[in-house]
Amino acid sequence: MSEESTLILSPSPGDMARAAGLLRRGEPVAFPTETVYGLGADARSGPAVARVYAAKGRPAFNPLIAHVPDVETARELVIWTPMADKLARAFWPGPLTLVLPLREGHGIASLVTAGLETLAVRVPAHPTAQALLRAFGGPLAAPSANPSGRISPTTAAHVLAGLDGDIAALIDDGACAVGLESTIVGLIDKTLRLLRPGGLAAEPIEAVIGRPLQQHATTDALVAPGQLLSHYAPRAAMRLNAEESRRGELLLGFGNVEGELNLSPGGDLAEAAANLFDHLHRLDQIGRPIAVARIPGHGLGAAINDRLKRAAAPRDT
Template sequence: MKTKYWSVDNDVNSEKNYPQIVEAAQLIKKNEAVAFPTETVYGLGANAASDEAVAKIFAAKGRPADNPLIVHIATFQQLEQIAVDISEPAMKLMHTFWPGPLTLIFYKKPGAVSDLVTAGLDTVAVRMPDHPAALALIRESGHPIAAPSANKSGKPSPTTAKHVLDDLDGAVSGIVDGGPTGVGVESTVVDCTVEPPVILRPGGISKEDIEAIIGHVAEDPAIANAESKPKAPGMKYRHYAPAAPLYLVDGEQQWIQRLIDEQMKAGLKVGMLAPGETASLYKADVVVPCGSKADPKRSAQTLYQALRSFENKGVDIIYSEVFPRAGVGAAIMNRLEKAASHRCIKQPMKDQG
């Protein structure tokens, strides 16, 4: 399959951009899969109502069929087409954060979306992305669009069109290049079918932001506990991971350096991921800075790019510092824990200075 490629800017209705959006939307109408930018990461989208179309998403990604997808909409009228029994907390969150990096779980309207989208559940995950190209594509296609991240399943999510090309060139019908994404990590997922609502996946909207609007929300135990069964899209399997095994390391810089030295003396090529404040202090084969502890939003924006930086570098093992969990830091640590398969090495008390 030859993958079509369109480059657009935020002026999606311009003489340059609009015909490209129309061409991409025509492929959606023909039940093809097309990658497109959102404010979080690039998504791989297809007509949410079509089994044929949605199956192409799973095939291109190599995604397990029991892993549900998020449906992307451009209007509140489209929500009414696919969801029922919308709660008051959900209404408040929608009108505060949509368009934006927040996915809400609703009871689905029977027959409104493919069962492949919901993995047979009676609920559906929905969000309204805050990106002009995404909204224009959804509107022009005339369909709510099911879309997970546009990467091979398990790999770091794509934050540029080049990442999508690296993973899916020849496997999807088209890629809309709208430039780098802004948030850099996926949307927060909140189940609004229960009381209190439950955060199933931390993301671009923090728990503190949500509670400021609707009061107390719970958190799915699977966010922190690898043994618990997750309920959110994209949370069930190893995800966000580079090719080399990744380990979180929680300790002082000098202790982490000793771990690196031990692996290098054993003949392994070592990668190190760290925030900008400490990255230059490490002596490893490949050192990749990732944002700043003082600016978690910047760390989130650069996280997947940093993880992808280790590809083709021949590293045998990657260590990553832990990041503060406040605000969007919860999403950063969630993605790192998933990428590391919850492997974390903590500095023993006896080694602490």
């Protein structure tokens, strides 16, 4: 964009209208959701979405989530099913994304779907996200508001640390309550597949649908956001399942494994999820390798471990 600093906006109605105006002009605007801060652009405009890819340095084969204010808007974009309706009634608005076949005449830019015939769609619960969607009056394609592959942002400060001057505006409305990206479920054929674990644990979804979710294999093609092997990564190397730190390392603790920071001293996975990206940002600023304590694999622990494994995966330098 330019060398000017990013405009900081509040959640006031006047600033919502200002942000909506920027979006209509094709400018990217960062905004809070209950999961993480998103970087929004008009999902119907290829040039606007291209600015999001450019700001993030995001690979163009990695699809984006379209955020909409309600189920009625989602039904205009995708082929709706009884199972989608069941899940939406149970978990929308909230941290669940559904991947469904595109409806004819959907109007979504092909850059949003990375050329796929499906769309990832979500109704966020955050009141500021809802206010922005309604002020804008259309779907917003919004990945996390951070440089691609880096730690996701859960505060406005995180957004500015990575994207200040590269995006038009940022709506600052405090820290995100969930702290992990949305859970993504694919309803592409007659199967229900967990494409990405996230801020909604798999167990309540399985309770609603009455059967286990099928798992997405890492060897399968990309069909949803957040499936790159190396993702959410700090600048320094990471080591997982640590009992203690080695020489030169910073330790991110959990439960009774103490460190420079602790995701949840009481072993609460919801607290750990909310703290994960913020704590990684804080340790990453120190610039030393990070060791992370073992996290249980049940409930939200599955999503936390998914993010940690991708953050620790080998990557190009």
